Amino acid sequence: MEAVTTPPSSRRTSPGTTKGYPRAVKVWLCIGLFMIFVQVVVGGITRLTGSGLSITKWEIVTGTLPPMNEAAWEAEFAEYRATPQYQKINEGMSMSDFKFIYFWEYIHRLWARLMGFVFIIPLGFFVARGMVDRPLLKRLGVVFLLAALVASFGWIMVASGLIDRPWVNAYKLTMHLSLALILFSYLFWTTLKVMQPNPEVIHNKMLKKGAIAITALAAVQIILGGIMSGMKAGLYFPTWPDMNGMAVPEVLLAASNWTVENFVDYDATLFMPALVQIMHRTTAYVLTALVLWFAYRGLKAQTTAHFRTGLYLLVSMLIIQVGLGIFTLINCVGTVPVGLGVYHQAGALLFLSIVLFVDYQVLKTSN
Numbered sequence: 001m002e003a004v005t006t007p008p009s010s011r012r013t014s015p016g017t018t019k020g021y022p023r024a025v026k027v028w029l030c031i032g033l034f035m036i037f038v039q040v041v042v043g044g045i046t047r048l049t050g051s052g053l054s055i056t057k058w059e060i061v062t063g064t065l066p067p068m069n070e071a072a073w074e075a076e077f078a079e080y081r082a083t084p085q086y087q088k089i090n091e092g093m094s095m096s097d098f099k100f101i102y103f104w105e106y107i108h109r110l111w112a113r114l115m116g117f118v119f120i121i122p123l124g125f126f127v128a129r130g131m132v133d134r135p136l137l138k139r140l141g142v143v144f145l146l147a148a149l150v151a152s153f154g155w156i157m158v159a160s161g162l163i164d165r166p167w168v169n170a171y172k173l174t175m176h177l178s179l180a181l182i183l184f185s186y187l188f189w190t191t192l193k194v195m196q197p198n199p200e201v202i203h204n205k206m207l208k209k210g211a212i213a214i215t216a217l218a219a220v221q222i223i224l225g226g227i228m229s230g231m232k233a234g235l236y237f238p239t240w241p242d243m244n245g246m247a248v249p250e251v252l253l254a255a256s257n258w259t260v261e262n263f264v265d266y267d268a269t270l271f272m273p274a275l276v277q278i279m280h281r282t283t284a285y286v287l288t289a290l291v292l293w294f295a296y297r298g299l300k301a302q303t304t305a306h307f308r309t310g311l312y313l314l315v316s317m318l319i320i321q322v323g324l325g326i327f328t329l330i331n332c333v334g335t336v337p338v339g340l341g342v343y344h345q346a347g348a349l350l351f352l353s354i355v356l357f358v359d360y361q362v363l364k365t366s367n
Contacts, residue, residue, distance in 0.1 A: 032115070040346070044342045046104045051101035054102040150179045202301075210293075211294070224279050243278065291318050304361060311358065313357075317351045
């Protein structure tokens with residue numbers, strides 16, 4: 001017998017969970033998730049349009065308002081013209097073009113400030129009214145600390161492109177994205193605990209191990225995607241299923257290319273773009289096979305309606321995400337397509353959300 005479902009009468013409950021949280025708290029948590037999702041998407045647009053270095057200062061309060069007159073715009077533009085990105089890539093840029101890239105970085109930072117207000121003000125109200133208990137308050141404290149860490153690393157990432165390099169460092173960009181996704185994942189799991197405090201327990205070791213494996217592989221794939229995006233690796237091998245006519249690029253077959261310098265100075269040769277892209281592709285193939293196997297076994301086993309729904313969503317989103325990845329890649333001719341690139345990043349976040357939902361159904365046993 002592969003699996004049994006705990007009868008409703010034997011499901012475990014914890015003090016304070018039987019009545020549930022107020023609807024206002026649930027809506028607030030969902031709004032928080034939506035805002036983080038939007039922030040990740042806007043961050044993708046900011047990166048793909050080369051807008052991340054347009055604002056050269058980190059001003060939490062005074063930076064809330066954009067330049068309000070021509071003199072202020074000229075001052076901002078003058079500071080940008082002193083950066084390596086302008087001098088090496090965008091020399092001769094017009095004021096209108098500068099305003100375009102400034103807009104996306106400004107929206108990215110403004111939305112982050114807005115998220116802070118949406119988090120702190122309602123939380124204070126909920127605490128004062130006794131609508132948030134201690135366990136949830138502790139988890140929300142972790143959310144706040146993670147958000148602060150993401151914001152801080154955002155500036156570290158931007159600063160990496162203001163000194164010598166004309167682009168944000170790909171590794172720091174990936175760290176910033178990874179921290180944002182950890183924040184989203186933690187808040188998503190917290191929201192699941194609030195919305196579905198006592199899920200039916202699925203006693204199936206194979207499904208539990210499979211869920212953990214998919215989560216780990218999805219995390220690796222997202223990290224590789226971040227590095228690939230930061231390195232603009234798609235521009236160098238924009239073909240599929242081959243890589244410019246080769247199964248494995250020749251640059252990876254030469255032992256002399258496997259040096260620390262090539263890993264650090266990733267934009268000096270084709271070595272790192274080739275390596276990251278082939279790893280991203282290979283992980284996608286393995287992840288696809290694993291998800292399809294997991295869904296097949298999960299639908300055959302005795303589980304729950306929530307879990308089965310999660311499996312259908314997981315396979316559907318996997319197909320969409322693979323398609324987006326291929327179309328993004330083969331359209332990387334001369335430049336990365338912003339629309340497809342953003343959809344692919346948003347798809348990764350949706351896929352991660354479904355993975356976490358499935359995890360919660362199969363792994364969650366108690367509060």
